[in-house]
Amino acid sequence: MTYETTRANEGCVLQIRGELDAVSVPEIRGTLDRLAADGIKRVIVDLGDLRLIDSSGVGALVSLYKRVGALGGRVSVRGLRDQPLAIFRLLKLDRVLAPEDAVAAA
Amino acid sequence: MTYETTRANEGCVLQIRGELDAVSVPEIRGTLDRLAADGIKRVIVDLGDLRLIDSSGVGALVSLYKRVGALGGRVSVRGLRDQPLAIFRLLKLDRVLAPEDAVAAA
Amino acid sequence: MGQVIKLEVVGELEHRDIALRTVSAACRLAYARQAHIPEARETLAYVMSAVGEAFNNIAVHGYRGGPAGMVEICIAVGPSRLAVELRDYGLSFDPRSVPMPDELPESGMGVFIISSMMDEVEYRPGHPNVLRLVKRLGVAGGSSHLGSGLEAKGERTEGEGDDLRNDSSK
Amino acid sequence: MGQVIKLEVVGELEHRDIALRTVSAACRLAYARQAHIPEARETLAYVMSAVGEAFNNIAVHGYRGGPAGMVEICIAVGPSRLAVELRDYGLSFDPRSVPMPDELPESGMGVFIISSMMDEVEYRPGHPNVLRLVKRLGVAGGSSHLGSGLEAKGERTEGEGDDLRNDSSK
Numbered sequence: 153m154t155y156e157t158t159r160a161n162e163g164c165v166l167q168i169r170g171e172l173d174a175v176s177v178p179e180i181r182g183t184l185d186r187l188a189a190d191g192i193k194r195v196i197v198d199l200g201d202l203r204l205i206d207s208s209g210v211g212a213l214v215s216l217y218k219r220v221g222a223l224g225g226r227v228s229v230r231g232l233r234d235q236p237l238a239i240f241r242l243l244k245l246d247r248v249l250a251p252e253d254a255v256a257a258a
Numbered sequence: 259m260t261y262e263t264t265r266a267n268e269g270c271v272l273q274i275r276g277e278l279d280a281v282s283v284p285e286i287r288g289t290l291d292r293l294a295a296d297g298i299k300r301v302i303v304d305l306g307d308l309r310l311i312d313s314s315g316v317g318a319l320v321s322l323y324k325r326v327g328a329l330g331g332r333v334s335v336r337g338l339r340d341q342p343l344a345i346f347r348l349l350k351l352d353r354v355l356a357p358e359d360a361v362a363a364a
Numbered sequence: 365m366g367q368v369i370k371l372e373v374v375g376e377l378e379h380r381d382i383a384l385r386t387v388s389a390a391c392r393l394a395y396a397r398q399a400h401i402p403e404a405r406e407t408l409a410y411v412m413s414a415v416g417e418a419f420n421n422i423a424v425h426g427y428r429g430g431p432a433g434m435v436e437i438c439i440a441v442g443p444s445r446l447a448v449e450l451r452d453y454g455l456s457f458d459p460r461s462v463p464m465p466d467e468l469p470e471s472g473m474g475v476f477i478i479s480s481m482m483d484e485v486e487y488r489p490g491h492p493n494v495l496r497l498v499k500r501l502g503v504a505g506g507s508s509h510l511g512s513g514l515e516a517k518g519e520r521t522e523g524e525g526d527d528l529r530n531d532s533s534k
Numbered sequence: 535m536g537q538v539i540k541l542e543v544v545g546e547l548e549h550r551d552i553a554l555r556t557v558s559a560a561c562r563l564a565y566a567r568q569a570h571i572p573e574a575r576e577t578l579a580y581v582m583s584a585v586g587e588a589f590n591n592i593a594v595h596g597y598r599g600g601p602a603g604m605v606e607i608c609i610a611v612g613p614s615r616l617a618v619e620l621r622d623y624g625l626s627f628d629p630r631s632v633p634m635p636d637e638l639p640e641s642g643m644g645v646f647i648i649s650s651m652m653d654e655v656e657y658r659p660g661h662p663n664v665l666r667l668v669k670r671l672g673v674a675g676g677s678s679h680l681g682s683g684l685e686a687k688g689e690r691t692e693g694e695g696d697d698l699r700n701d702s703s704k
């Protein structure tokens with residue numbers, strides 16, 4: 153797993169590549185905590201190059217979504233495909249976390 | 259393994275991607291035989307996207323080299339890297355089949 | 365049932381990647397024999413998801429509070445089905461007692477993902493505990509949820525948790 | 535020697551990919567523990583090359599003229615070395631009798647590649663035949679051929695074929 157954050161104005165794009173799973177979540181946790189604490193208005197999580205996610209990875213992103221939302225901001229996920237898309241669909245999280253993508257696919 | 263040939267004038271570029279090994283050599287053998295029989299003057303084998311080669315793959319390329327040479331043409335390999343480069347260097351085939359690359363690296 | 369592939373690794377998270385890559389290569393082998401089937405990507409996604417959660421649970425829950433034991437993974441590649449069996453020597457559990465995930469879940473998704481992504485799921489507690497996962501390959505055989513993009517069979521409102529039958533007869 | 539990973543597959547070429555992907559994931563695990571070592575890519579290239587040739591030879595030569603039996607692969611990941619043992623139940627051979635490859639070889643490269651790419655190679659004919667391959671990890675421990683790009687230890691003129699000791703004592 154590798155990741156990269158790009159800040160612009162009041163928003164931030166977080167790109168996560170490779171595998172976001174029980175092994176790699178701890179490596180990104182500090183970055184997620186900082187984003188969540190920042191009171192940032194808009195977080196876009198780009199998963200276009202994510203190969204694999206597991207329930208730990210989903211949990212970490214849902215937690216980010218809730219915490220940013222609690223401070224008045226918004227998190228959305230884009231680029232979902234293959235295995236990560238299958239998991240998000242199963243849990244009906246695509247509608248909540250990736251509404252733009254969900255509309256585009258409909 | 260996937261492959262693709264592009265012909266231009268008297269030459270041909272053969273791009274081989276993925277794995278060229280005992281399992282996949284039979285799939286490309288027909289194409290190699292046709293190139294070898296054609297009396298083609300210049301064959302460039304692009305291995306820039308080759309992830310893995312084994313002795314069967316090397317043998318198939320050496321055979322192409324010899325057969326094209328016997329009809330007055332020339333085969334050269336370009337883009338060697340990682341595991342395929344290690345194998346070519348070990349067998350000292352980089353100097354023979356990839357002289358341009360070998361010079362560039364020196 | 366065709367050919368069997370066996371893998372043994374220590375039940376620690378750092379071995380998750382080895383387990384998944386072996387299963388993934390086996391899954392691709394299953395489809396290399398019937399390369400015309402367009403569902404290969406979807407099936408791979410489902411099987412990786414389920415086996416990944418199962419492995420995590422053994423490492424995190426099964427071997428909690430002690431040194432990790434082994435996980436044995438048997439993969440049987442048949443012409444129409446892929447069966448993956450995971451055996452561990454850790455704590456047992458009752459899958460029927462696991463509740464459905466929340467609407468915005470931060471955990472508690474693993475068992476649900478396993479049940480929903482596979483066609484057959486069976487858990488036999490014991491020494492070893494055996495979790496048997498079966499995925500039908502291709503279109504025939506009632507896998508009607510395949511072939512329509514990446515929609516998984518499970519819907520949260522249907523309670524597939526019940527697929528995980530707790531059959532203690534060995 | 536740290537943790538052991540075991541894989542069992544049928545000794546047919548179509549299982550080559552599963553064997554190599556498992557070994558590759560194990561090799562990456564070895565380096566995840568010492569990610570500062572820059573030789574990871576080279577080591578991976580050497581180990582993949584050697585194990586691939588060994589697997590091919592078992593499938594093509596060891597199990598020739600009969601139904602293929604199993605190949606058992608044990609991978610031991612230690613802090614300073616990676617050991618891969620391949621066991622097969624097919625025909626035995628004498629590695630010392632294998633000549634060096636030609637200058638422009640179309641075959642006969644496998645045993646040479648195995649000997650040259652690994653730090654220790656040992657073959658014990660028997661039932662099973664056991665081929666033990668060891669690669670030292672990192673810079674320490676005399677792997678002086680590492681760290682200088684992708685140059686392999688072997689030079690065709692040095693006759694590393696002898697590394698393959700035919701030790702029939704079990």
Ligand SMILES: Nc1ncnc2c1ncn2[C@@H]1O[C@H](COP(=O)(O)OP(=O)(O)O)[C@@H](O)[C@H]1O
Pocket residue numbers: 207417421422425426427455456457462471472473474475476
């Ligand atoms: N292999 C296992 N061994 C022991 N207990 C398990 C195992 N798998 C699951 N469990 C139990 O079932 C519960 C639900 O598991 P799961 O749905 O994967 O969510 P989570 O792992 O996030 O709790 C776990 O919290 C654990 O108590």
Ligand SMILES: Nc1ncnc2c1ncn2[C@@H]1O[C@H](COP(=O)(O)OP(=O)(O)O)[C@@H](O)[C@H]1O
Pocket residue numbers: 313587591592595596597625626627632641642643644645646
């Ligand atoms: N695992 C094996 N079992 C039986 N014979 C083998 C085995 N490996 C190698 N050999 C013998 O050694 C010879 C040389 O092998 P190798 O150097 O790999 O080249 P090639 O496979 O192209 O002949 C083979 O032709 C075969 O006779």
